Amino acid sequence: xRHLGQDTWQQLLPPGRPPFLSFEWLDALERTGxxxxxxxxxxxxxxxxxxxxxxxAAPAYVKTNSEGEFVFDYSWARHSEGVLxxxxxxxxxxxxxxxxxxGPRILVRADSDRARIMSAFAxxxxxxxxxxxxxxxxxxxxxxGESAELTQAGLAxxxxxxxxxxxxxxxxxxxxxxxxxxxxxxxxxxxxxxxxDRGVEIxxxxxxxxxxxxxxxxxxxxxxxxxxxxxxxQYLCRELFEEVAKTMPDELHVVVAEQAGKxxxxxxxxxxxxxxxxxxxxxxxxxxxxxxxxxxYFGIEECIRRGLSKFEPGAGGEHKxxxxxxxxxxxxxxxxxxxxxxxxxRDFLEREREAVTEHVAxxxxxxxxxxxxxxxxxxEPSPSTK
Numbered sequence: 001x002r003h004l005g006q007d008t009w010q011q012l013l014p015p016g017r018p019p020f021l022s023f024e025w026l027d028a029l030e031r032t033g034x035x036x037x038x039x040x041x042x043x044x045x046x047x048x049x050x051x052x053x054x055x056x057a058a059p060a061y062v063k064t065n066s067e068g069e070f071v072f073d074y075s076w077a078r079h080s081e082g083v084l085x086x087x088x089x090x091x092x093x094x095x096x097x098x099x100x101x102x103g104p105r106i107l108v109r110a111d112s113d114r115a116r117i118m119s120a121f122a123x124x125x126x127x128x129x130x131x132x133x134x135x136x137x138x139x140x141x142x143x144x145g146e147s148a149e150l151t152q153a154g155l156a157x158x159x160x161x162x163x164x165x166x167x168x169x170x171x172x173x174x175x176x177x178x179x180x181x182x183x184x185x186x187x188x189x190x191x192x193x194x195x196x197d198r199g200v201e202i203x204x205x206x207x208x209x210x211x212x213x214x215x216x217x218x219x220x221x222x223x224x225x226x227x228x229x230x231x232x233x234q235y236l237c238r239e240l241f242e243e244v245a246k247t248m249p250d251e252l253h254v255v256v257a258e259q260a261g262k263x264x265x266x267x268x269x270x271x272x273x274x275x276x277x278x279x280x281x282x283x284x285x286x287x288x289x290x291x292x293x294x295x296x297y298f299g300i301e302e303c304i305r306r307g308l309s310k311f312e313p314g315a316g317g318e319h320k321x322x323x324x325x326x327x328x329x330x331x332x333x334x335x336x337x338x339x340x341x342x343x344x345x346r347d348f349l350e351r352e353r354e355a356v357t358e359h360v361a362x363x364x365x366x367x368x369x370x371x372x373x374x375x376x377x378x379x380e381p382s383p384s385t386k
Contacts, residue, residue, distance in 0.1 A: 001027040004045055008054050012107035016273040019251035020096045021103055025244060026059055032239040035097050039235075040065040044092065046128065048121055055112045056121055058094045058105055062134060068235050069093060070100035070315050071140050071160065071332045076345055080135070086338045088135050092128070095140035098235045100162070100315040101270075101277050102330060105142040115149075122153030125335050136336035147331035155333040156346050159356045163320035164328040165311040168372045170304045173297075176324060179369045188323065191289040192297055198287060200259045202298050206271075207249025215242045218254060221266050221282030228282075236280075241268070253302070257294050259287070267294050276303050278313035296323050327363040329356065 035041035265283030
């Protein structure tokens with residue numbers, strides 16, 4: 001990121017951009033060695049200049065594997081290399097490493113003609129892929145609108161599913177619970193009450209409060225989850241957490257659960273202007289329902305208290321539906337140089353999109369949330385009671 005320059009990057013960022021798109025986060029990943037050629041993530045950030053001015057840029061990496069992307073294309077790689085005898089790696093991804101969260105991926109200057117710049121950017125991708133050379137380009141977790149722009153420019157659209165929480169204007173947690181039937185409402189109340197009964201206190205810290213000792217704790221609970229699951233990968237190092245606590249403290253939201261002064265577990269989140277993004281969680285001690293409270297209920301309460309419009313807790317997890325999260329479509333866009341591979345992938349994606357649409361519609365119909373009756377803007381204060 002250093003060769004782009006922080007000032008140039010800042011000028012391209014849209015208002016309210018997600019914290020993980022900040023120069024500080026992307027730069028810290030590189031400087032602490034979390035990404036690099038030896039990790040299969042070679043920084044290859046893309047810029048577009050007009051009359052000597054940078055009018056667009058994208059965080060981009062040459063990948064020699066598909067790890068840490070959360071848009072799974074292993075079957076594409078097998079088909080390419082096993083059936084077509086065409087190398088799939090290296091490939092180019094326009095993404096934020098290890099971050100399955102939606103946000104802009106191609107940053108365009110606010111005073112530029114966006115439609116024209118996006119069209120030029122998309123037309124340049126095949127030339128860039130041929131020059132590198134790589135098998136193709138993959139834009140991961142763009143916004144719905146950005147995905148539509150790239151689809152219009154000829155890229156293939158893929159859709160996936162995550163479970164997000166949205167805030168239509170809740171006054172408090174009980175207001176949120178009122179959308180559930182009594183059985184579900186009582187279930188969540190019991191799970192939350194478990195923390196009180198066990199004397200577990202949950203609180204949030206900003207980066208400014210992260211002492212070296214607390215950074216050690218964050219790294220320890222991050223590692224605890226990596227080591228607990230067979231699919232876990234340690235992508236991040238302790239130095240990264242220490243660095244961003246200094247450079248972007250107000251955008252970090254660290255949840256800590258304690259019992260009688262002993263830390264049990266926590267979560268490392270990003271705090272945006274209108275959203276909370278759950279990233280990493282872990283526990284050093286097993287306590288019933290600790291995960292639900294640290295990762296879900298506390299985050300929901302924080303969103304209501306802060307007037308945030310959404311909470312993206314991360315990838316996966318059908319169990320989130322029972323806790324008030326709803327299936328939400330995510331997007332990615334793909335360009336593949338090999339014509340036969342491109343045709344096979346496009347055929348697959350057409351069928352996958354239909355299945356995703358059907359799944360989301362069915363899951364929402366069977367979800368636990370009833371229509372919201374207090375439909376008031378979250379930008380307006382709730383009526384006071386006396």
